[in-house]
Amino acid sequence: MADHADEEAPLPLPATSWAVLGLLSFGAELSGYDLKKWADASLRYFYWSPSFSQIYAELRRLEAAGCATSRLVTPEAGARPKRLYRITDAGLAAVRTWARQAPVDPPMLKHPPLLRLWLGHLAEADDLRGTLDAHRADAERLRARAAADLALAADEPDWAYPLLALRWSERYYAAQAELAAGLRADLDAMLAARGERRATRADQG
Amino acid sequence: MADHADEEAPLPLPATSWAVLGLLSFGAELSGYDLKKWADASLRYFYWSPSFSQIYAELRRLEAAGCATSRLVTPEAGARPKRLYRITDAGLAAVRTWARQAPVDPPMLKHPPLLRLWLGHLAEADDLRGTLDAHRADAERLRARAAADLALAADEPDWAYPLLALRWSERYYAAQAELAAGLRADLDAMLAARGERRATRADQG
């Protein structure tokens, strides 16, 4: 039976569960708080970082499914105890099966700045310009953060794959900034052309 | 009071409501089915396209809020009636206020192919290569679809802003394909270096 583990269907867990179990699959014993911090520093560039409460719920679910175990640790007498989670052998086998066999969903993008521009006929031109400029600045900030996190993680042989993901992330946010700049230019060109057309009509009429 | 409409706080509706009301703000009288089709052809490139049931629920909500009205239309005697929705003056004012004043949330990305790569230590190299290649092909398909939709919408003066969004979308998916190619190259280089290091160690040991 153990020989056929890779051929069994993956456990029916939501993607967020696999992300959390994936964090644990690197081997460390972590608290919910630790996991949230780590997710913010790595996953969030290409996968949204779940909230604390979501992480705590996922950990309870993973433990109930036998994919993780937990123990209460009290640092000092009288201090508040914390619960540390560690992946189990069954959990490691499950996440391996998932990583090799589960279908890969398509990327999902929710881009509020673009939604605003798409409804540009409802706003003022300066509002739109401001929205795009702010979005571009955000993208550049994220690119810089990814570059910084990349420098921190470099040369750690265990993190070769997270490092690839970080390199991709830095390029992704650089591309986002460039796309924002291009869109800003297109918007200005469109508005200029529209203004000229209106002026021409006014001259004729 | 009417003069101050732009200074009032936007109605507390979720982003999806505004997206649907935004579709209606172009002026057409549409059914839930029409709206879904239109969302699939325009919004989905930069904003996920809500499901049918979600759209129907949003329409009911918008009507309850006074932002839209509906009427039942029976094409022929005995045929199944359909409900058509149209934006109201109050709805137009509300979506204008939202478009000008509501804060713009940051883009949200959920990228399962990258999540798989990030957990590359759990899978086989060929699985990862296949995942990346499939992702690249998907991105190129979406780029081509955006280009096609762009050609359909061009030269419609009312769709100037949707056109800008479509141009951005085409570039976005082109960039996605390039990023996938770059990541594939990085992966191959990493695996080659690892293989050489392992071979070197084997020679020495």
Next chain:
DNA sequence: ACTAACATGTAAAGCGTTACATGATTTA
């Protein structure tokens, strides 16, 4: 006549967030 695709919804289940509650630790 049968099938597939089109079309319009409803109901239930689950995902995920915000708000809340609590206590420890640091800083002013």
Next chain:
DNA sequence: TAAATCATGTAACGCTTTACATGTTAGT
């Protein structure tokens, strides 16, 4: 010692999807 921040959770709410139910139209 007061405030701010860190840290660990719980509970309630609302968004979103999947599955289901139902009827119509068009092709074969």
